[in-house]
Amino acid sequence: MANVKLTDVKKIYDKNVVAVHDFNLEIKDKEFVVFVGPSGCGKSTTLRMIAGLEDISEGTVEIDGEVVNDLQPKDRDIAMVFQNYALYPHMTVYDNIAFSLRLKKVPEDEVYEKVTNAANVLGITEYLMRKPRALSGGQRQRVAIGRAMVRNAKVFLMDEPLSNLDAKLRNQMRAEIILLRQKLDTTFVYVTHDQTEAMTLGDRIVIMQNGYIEQVGTPMEVFEMPTNLFVAEFIGAPKMNTFKTKLIEEGGKYYVTPFGSKIEVNGIKGDMLRERNVKSQNIILGVRPEHISLAENGGEDTIPCTLEVNEMMGSELHLHVVTEDGSHLIVRTPTVDLDADARRELVYGKKLNITFEGKVMHFFGEEDNRNLLV
Ligand SMILES: Nc1ncnc2c1ncn2[C@@H]1O[C@H](COP(=O)(O)OP(=O)(O)OP(=O)(O)O)[C@@H](O)[C@H]1O
Numbered sequence: 407m408a409n410v411k412l413t414d415v416k417k418i419y420d421k422n423v424v425a426v427h428d429f430n431l432e433i434k435d436k437e438f439v440v441f442v443g444p445s446g447c448g449k450s451t452t453l454r455m456i457a458g459l460e461d462i463s464e465g466t467v468e469i470d471g472e473v474v475n476d477l478q479p480k481d482r483d484i485a486m487v488f489q490n491y492a493l494y495p496h497m498t499v500y501d502n503i504a505f506s507l508r509l510k511k512v513p514e515d516e517v518y519e520k521v522t523n524a525a526n527v528l529g530i531t532e533y534l535m536r537k538p539r540a541l542s543g544g545q546r547q548r549v550a551i552g553r554a555m556v557r558n559a560k561v562f563l564m565d566e567p568l569s570n571l572d573a574k575l576r577n578q579m580r581a582e583i584i585l586l587r588q589k590l591d592t593t594f595v596y597v598t599h600d601q602t603e604a605m606t607l608g609d610r611i612v613i614m615q616n617g618y619i620e621q622v623g624t625p626m627e628v629f630e631m632p633t634n635l636f637v638a639e640f641i642g643a644p645k646m647n648t649f650k651t652k653l654i655e656e657g658g659k660y661y662v663t664p665f666g667s668k669i670e671v672n673g674i675k676g677d678m679l680r681e682r683n684v685k686s687q688n689i690i691l692g693v694r695p696e697h698i699s700l701a702e703n704g705g706e707d708t709i710p711c712t713l714e715v716n717e718m719m720g721s722e723l724h725l726h727v728v729t730e731d732g733s734h735l736i737v738r739t740p741t742v743d744l745d746a747d748a749r750r751e752l753v754y755g756k757k758l759n760i761t762f763e764g765k766v767m768h769f770f771g772e773e774d775n776r777n778l779l780v
């Protein structure tokens with residue numbers, strides 16, 4: 407069991423490509439931390455530096471208080487699962503899982519004990535005598551995880567382990583990783599570009615962009631208080647609606663004025679603006695699709711718009727609407743909130759009024775894109 411600490415870690419590839427800048431993070435013992443961000447942001451590079459598969463250009467990586475910069479991967483007590491599993495095709499599942507133990511000359515009865523135990527936890531006992539080619543993608547994935555499990559590693563590193571699986575299997579394996587995590591009770595660092603995976607798996611999420619950490623927080627923290635516009639738009643699906651507008655302070659109350667409306671910032675967000683004495687200014691306003699509602703009548707606090715696309719997702723509708731000045735927004739509405747007649751009317755060209763409350767608004771500086779309330 408172990409904690410992992412990265413201090414001012416930097417990765418410079420040849421030709422001065424800086425893949426990771428000043429990465430600082432302390433991962434606690436038994437914590438599940440997810441690195442998430444768009445392609446090329448430096449997730450794998452950071453993970454590979456922890457694993458010892460990539461030199462650390464500057465800074466230190468510590469495992470359990472010991473600087474491991476110069477330790478070989480095999481001496482770091484880590485186990486790693488990659489996207490492409492990398493199983494030995496000519497060996498059975500049993501032999502694949504046993505491989506690292508036999509390298510270490512572990513006695514065969516102990517190998518048997520460990521392999522059957524891992525297979526049991528992963529539900530692959532009946533495939534132990536098969537070769538990898540006779541397994542489905544999800545089953546191969548489990549063998550790869552089994553191989554990592556038997557090594558009793560202090561830290562479990564996973565780089566996009568589910569990205570080769572179809573959507574249904576990915577959801578199933580995601581749940582299995584949550585279960586596995588409870589059974590193994592070890593430290594996990596998990597890389598993905600999928601925000602849903604990050605949100606559902608992580609105790610804490612590290613959101614990266616262009617080699618920089620944008621925010622570290624629990625799933626709830628990054629969802630409710632994104633530090634900047636990038637995080638706000640990256641976390642949550644469909645993504646947060648954002649638009650330029652004004653924040654106005656008037657007689658102790660705050661208002662926003664998107665698309666000609668005037669909506670009071672009520673609730674906790676209004677209180678926070680008052681506490682911090684935020685001045686009237688141009689802002690970028692963010693509102694998540696699920697926080698916009700359809701208004702019965704068009705008052706000052708509603709925004710008139712026209713429906714373009716109605717995506718029926720089953721339990722909810724995703725309404726793509728256009729405002730009078732041509733801005734596109736997405737509104738997410740639970741299907742049960744609408745009766746059959748109302749649902750039938752939601753077709754191309756339908757005029758709607760939308761609104762939202764103060765407590766679900768996010769305010770970002772027009773210049774620096776930073777959350778005004780963080
Ligand atoms: N061996 C290398 N030499 C030079 N540049 C590299 C090398 N490996 C990665 N890079 C660059 O470093 C940056 C970070 O790459 P990295 O693989 O860490 O990204 P990632 O976040 O894992 O992306 P993805 O989601 O696509 O896997 C990218 O700009 C990439 O092109």
Ligand SMILES: [Mg+2]
Binds near residue numbers: 449450451
């Ligand atoms: Mg990667």
